[in-house]
Amino acid sequence: MLEALKKMLGIGPKADFKELIKNGAVIIDVRSKGEFQGGHIRGAINIPLDRIQSEASKLKKDKAIITCCASGMRSSSAKSLLQAKGFEVYNGGGWSSLNSKLN
Numbered sequence: 299m300l301e302a303l304k305k306m307l308g309i310g311p312k313a314d315f316k317e318l319i320k321n322g323a324v325i326i327d328v329r330s331k332g333e334f335q336g337g338h339i340r341g342a343i344n345i346p347l348d349r350i351q352s353e354a355s356k357l358k359k360d361k362a363i364i365t366c367c368a369s370g371m372r373s374s375s376a377k378s379l380l381q382a383k384g385f386e387v388y389n390g391g392g393w394s395s396l397n398s399k400l401n
Contacts, residue, residue, distance in 0.1 A: 313388045315364060315399050323362040326350075327393055328376045333368065339397045347372045354383050366390040 319325070325342040327334055334344040345353045347367070357363065363385050365373035370391035377387045390396035 313364075313390075315388070315390060315396060318362050318364060318388065319400060321362070323364050323388075324357070325364045325366060325390065325396075326357075326376065326380075328365055328367045328372045329393070337394075339366065339393055339400065342366070342393070347376055350376050350379050354380060354385070357385065359385055362386045362388065364388045364390040364396070366393040366396045368392055 315323075325339055327338050327342040327344050328347040328350060329338075329344070330346050331344060334342075338344065357380075363380060365376040365380070365387060366389075367373040367376075370389060373389050373391060377389045380387045390399075
């Protein structure tokens with residue numbers, strides 16, 4: 299059950315987030331502006347989930363994107379939306395968990 303949920307959310311051992319960042323990946327934090335201001339990964343770009351569709355054209359398709367949020371649900375939705383637009387996207391899950399994987 300847990301593995302099925304992880305697969306659905308796009309969370310798993312398949313992504314080496316440190317390597318992705320080393321190769322120029324961009325972290326998109328899809329939480330609200332207020333949540334982002336309360337703490338975030340250094341260098342992350344804040345694009346709330348409700349603005350992902352309209353802001354996607356400003357992102358570069360030649361760089362991988364790692365989405366994050368508070369728990370992984372919104373970042374999973376953002377991943378799906380961006381993948382549908384042709385981006386290479388990885389769901390980083392919750393921002394604090396992703397941050398600990400990067401440090």
